[in-house]
Amino acid sequence: MKKYFRELSVAFALAILLLALAVFxxxxxxxxxxxxxxxxxxxxxVVACGMALVIICRQIDISVGxxxxxxxxxxxxxATMHWPLALVITASVFIGAMMGxxxxxxxxxxGLPSIVVTLATMVTWREGLRWLRQGEFVNLPDGTQWxxxxxxxxxxxxxxxxxxxxxxxxxxxxxxxxxxxxxxxxSDAEAARxxxxxxxxxxxxxxxxxxxxxxxxxxxxxxQSPQVDPQSGTGLELKVIAAVVVGGVAISGGRGNLWGxxxxxxxxxxxxxxxxxxxxxxxxxxxxxxxxxLLAVVADGLRSRKQRN
Amino acid sequence: xxxxxxxxxxxxxxxxAVRALKGVSFDLQAxxxxxxxxxxxxxxxxxxxxxxxxxxxxxxxxxxxGARVEKLSPASTHKLGIACIYQQPALFPDLTVAxxxxxxxxxxxxxSRVNWNSRREQAQKLLQRIGxxxxxxxxxxxxxxxxxxxxxxxxxxxxxxxxxxxxxxxxSLTQKETHLLFAVVRELRKSGVGVIYISHRLEEIFQLAxxxxxxxxxxxxxxxxxxxxxxxxxxxxxxxTIQQFNDSTTLxxxxxxxxxxxxxxxxxxxxxxSAPSEIVLALKNLSCxxxxxxxVSLEIRAGEIxxxxxxxxxxxxxxxxxxxxxxPADSGExxxxxxxxxxxxxQDAVANGIAYVPEDRRRHGVxxxxxxxxxxxxxxxxxxxxxxxLRFGAEKQLALEFIRDLGVxxxxxxAPGNSLSGGNQQKVSLARWLATKPKILILDEPTQGVDVxxxxxxxxxxxxxxxDGLAVLMISSDLPEILGMSxxxxxxxxxxxxxxxxxxxxxxxxxxxxxxQKGAGE
Numbered sequence: 001m002k003k004y005f006r007e008l009s010v011a012f013a014l015a016i017l018l019l020a021l022a023v024f025x026x027x028x029x030x031x032x033x034x035x036x037x038x039x040x041x042x043x044x045x046v047v048a049c050g051m052a053l054v055i056i057c058r059q060i061d062i063s064v065g066x067x068x069x070x071x072x073x074x075x076x077x078x079a080t081m082h083w084p085l086a087l088v089i090t091a092s093v094f095i096g097a098m099m100g101x102x103x104x105x106x107x108x109x110x111g112l113p114s115i116v117v118t119l120a121t122m123v124t125w126r127e128g129l130r131w132l133r134q135g136e137f138v139n140l141p142d143g144t145q146w147x148x149x150x151x152x153x154x155x156x157x158x159x160x161x162x163x164x165x166x167x168x169x170x171x172x173x174x175x176x177x178x179x180x181x182x183x184x185x186x187s188d189a190e191a192a193r194x195x196x197x198x199x200x201x202x203x204x205x206x207x208x209x210x211x212x213x214x215x216x217x218x219x220x221x222x223x224q225s226p227q228v229d230p231q232s233g234t235g236l237e238l239k240v241i242a243a244v245v246v247g248g249v250a251i252s253g254g255r256g257n258l259w260g261x262x263x264x265x266x267x268x269x270x271x272x273x274x275x276x277x278x279x280x281x282x283x284x285x286x287x288x289x290x291x292x293x294l295l296a297v298v299a300d301g302l303r304s305r306k307q308r309n
Numbered sequence: 310x311x312x313x314x315x316x317x318x319x320x321x322x323x324x325x326a327v328r329a330l331k332g333v334s335f336d337l338q339a340x341x342x343x344x345x346x347x348x349x350x351x352x353x354x355x356x357x358x359x360x361x362x363x364x365x366x367x368x369x370x371x372x373x374x375g376a377r378v379e380k381l382s383p384a385s386t387h388k389l390g391i392a393c394i395y396q397q398p399a400l401f402p403d404l405t406v407a408x409x410x411x412x413x414x415x416x417x418x419x420x421s422r423v424n425w426n427s428r429r430e431q432a433q434k435l436l437q438r439i440g441x442x443x444x445x446x447x448x449x450x451x452x453x454x455x456x457x458x459x460x461x462x463x464x465x466x467x468x469x470x471x472x473x474x475x476x477x478x479x480x481s482l483t484q485k486e487t488h489l490l491f492a493v494v495r496e497l498r499k500s501g502v503g504v505i506y507i508s509h510r511l512e513e514i515f516q517l518a519x520x521x522x523x524x525x526x527x528x529x530x531x532x533x534x535x536x537x538x539x540x541x542x543x544x545x546x547x548x549x550t551i552q553q554f555n556d557s558t559t560l561x562x563x564x565x566x567x568x569x570x571x572x573x574x575x576x577x578x579x580x581x582x583s584a585p586s587e588i589v590l591a592l593k594n595l596s597c598x599x600x601x602x603x604x605v606s607l608e609i610r611a612g613e614i615x616x617x618x619x620x621x622x623x624x625x626x627x628x629x630x631x632x633x634x635x636x637p638a639d640s641g642e643x644x645x646x647x648x649x650x651x652x653x654x655x656q657d658a659v660a661n662g663i664a665y666v667p668e669d670r671r672r673h674g675v676x677x678x679x680x681x682x683x684x685x686x687x688x689x690x691x692x693x694x695x696x697x698x699l700r701f702g703a704e705k706q707l708a709l710e711f712i713r714d715l716g717v718x719x720x721x722x723x724a725p726g727n728s729l730s731g732g733n734q735q736k737v738s739l740a741r742w743l744a745t746k747p748k749i750l751i752l753d754e755p756t757q758g759v760d761v762x763x764x765x766x767x768x769x770x771x772x773x774x775x776x777d778g779l780a781v782l783m784i785s786s787d788l789p790e791i792l793g794m795s796x797x798x799x800x801x802x803x804x805x806x807x808x809x810x811x812x813x814x815x816x817x818x819x820x821x822x823x824x825x826q827k828g829a830g831e
Binding site: 176181184187191194197254255 | 633656659665674676679694699
């Protein structure tokens with residue numbers, strides 16, 4: 001209980017919010033808008049899972065938004081070339097993984113700070129894409145949107161895929177050696193190295209992994225509309241990092257889990273519709289989200305101070 | 310007789326249960342070089358930190374120029390004219406010499422204008438005063454280590470320091486640089502500054518010091534006047550204060566070593582029950598330039614505890630890091646059971662049955678956020694979890710066995726590493742490596758910072774391991790521990806093996822070899 005206090009308190013805050021909505025704005029609970037909300041957040045959840053791994057490993061990746069855009073556009077172009085959808089998805093994941101490997105090679109291989117490397121790749125991918133495509137939208141061929149399913153079917157597919165990834169990753173982090181190594185490296189890379197773990201390989205792995213997840217998330221986003229926006233994914237890194245931090249993953253590495261991240265993401269995602277339904281002006285959305293992040297950071301800061309004393 | 314520059318009377322200081330200083334008295338006269346000598350952990354650093362205000366004493370009195378000082382803080386010591394020059398100069402490497410000196414000396418407001426000309430002139434003047442040929446415009450990064458120390462000394466002088474503390478200033482200097490530094494120290498003395506000089510090099514103490522105080526286990530063993538013909542012929546005319554001390558005996562290096570080590574054995578060590586058998590690990594001319602290890606050759610037998618003594622910086626930990634593949638060797642050969650092996654990474658070392666329990670377990674031994682059980686299985690994932698999934702049952706089983714066998718005091722295998730005391734953390738660190746079923750166990754300061762009870766338990770465990778046929782290489786700065794536990798003792802000095810002694814050696818021999826006293830260790 002005490003061990004998961006941080007995660008539980010986020011879940012508790014979420015429960016309060018949902019309860020308040022049930023009492024004051026029952027209109028929030030309508031199946032179709034809720035499904036739309038979940039669908040909209042599904043790609044973000046997939047990227048947040050990857051980001052959680054990266055931050056637990058005491059790194060950060062702020063290039064996810066740009067990788068997301070590159071994967072989206074590439075996948076869109078491949079789809080217009082009439083590649084089968086399964087192959088397009090695979091290609092998108094592969095392209096994401098390659099970009100992640102590029103980050104990982106610089107960070108783990110050369111020992112460069114991840115914030116600087118991913119800042120550089122963030123700008124490079126985004127501007128490179130702008131230069132190549134001149135901001136042109138990609139029109140997806142028929143049968144691509146919602147994987148060729150009905151809208152509801154497509155939406156359910158996306159939500160289920162995102163939840164499946166969350167659950168399997170949460171299990172993997174607990175039940176696979178690599179999961180534990182990520183925690184160990186994030187806690188103390190030198191201690192992990194002395195214990196025979198390869199910190200650099202582990203770090204490289206998490207960057208490749210988040211790249212692959214971004215590739216998948218890009219597809220999950222692209223199929224939601226008939227066109228691919230080359231600006232998609234702008235600001236994604238902030239959204240995702242916020243969810244991870246609110247969810248109780250320590251920015252200093254080694255602590256946190258995916259369930260907390262899930263709760264954090266839901267909490268932040270519910271703010272906007274909650275405001276609408278509670279008839280509060282929508283301008284407050286960002287301010288409230290900011291306050292939630294601040295609260296989480298302050299709580300973590302106080303706790304680690306207490307631990308030190 | 311004038312009041313001493315600095316007078317400490319029965320100063321005590323404890324860190325938790327460890328009594329670092331048990332009532333030390335010390336005084337420093339104007340125009341004298343007073344050397345401070347002692348083993349690792351004798352209390353020198355604590356004493357210095359009290360003088361510089363970094364630590365507050367628990368008891369005792371401090372007087373400066375005869376006036377009692379209530380509370381010292383780093384800021385007030387600066388005003389009182391106390392300056393400390395550390396082995397690694399604390400300068401800003403990207404700024405110039407003049408900027409560094411200016412930053413230290415100018416008490417300017419945040420937004421006042423900087424007068425660059427006067428800053429440069431001041432720096433030039435100070436550097437000239439100590440005879441240093443360094444340009445005030447030079448970037449500190451481009452200076453050699455001794456040049457940086459000279460800049461530190463210039464800062465100290467500029468701040469009007471009357472008490473200068475030098476902590477092993479010559480540790481990384483060449484002989485020529487050392488001579489240059491000594492000339493500066495003599496200049497300081499001539500101008501009436503009192504110098505507290507810490508060094509492990511006995512010959513330096515005889516060359517430079519007027520008096521020497523020896524610390525042992527947080528107590529002052531005594532203060533002696535150093536009689537050095539060399540020094541007296543050069544300096545005697547200028548030092549009137551020194552003449553007031555009259556020395557009756559002639560101090561020798563041997564006397565100092567005796568003072569450093571002459572302690573009663575306060576602890577009983579478990580007797581050796583093992584009979585060393587065949588050679589497990591042999592090193593031939595092993596060197597690593599990065600770690601400063603030079604041509605180390607030694608052999609360890611199964612069932613043997615090889616104690617490794619030496620001063621901090623003698624290359625013991627560095628040797629352990631070579632053997633564990635953290636900083637692989639550049640040259641030389643390693644033989645395991647007679648067959649040559651290469652160790653390029655910790656994985657290679659583990660595969661060859663070598664285990665390393667590092668020093669500083671808080672940082673590198675135990676991963677504090679992770680539970681005990683996870684810490685214990687960290688190095689054996691492939692073996693204990695042969696399938697895809699982790700097996701929590703097997704892990705818990707193994708953890709419970711180690712908790713029982715090693716007597717780890719904890720609420721259970723799920724308790725995090727940071728809930729344990731130092732001794733118990735060390736046992737967890739040990740368990741992790743015993744779980745790899747090693748043939749060779751390298752222990753680096755296995756009982757550092759551990760309370761007495763846990764210490765003797767760890768000693769019993771080490772003995773039992775040796776009895777089971779493990780070859781143990783035990784690095785320790787705790788001389789009684791080395792003497793009490795070792796079957797043989799290797800003494801390192803300057804990156805190489807200075808002496809190989811039998812386990813029944815006496816403390817004097819070991820310390821003489823570690824300090825490099827002439828004629829020792831043959």
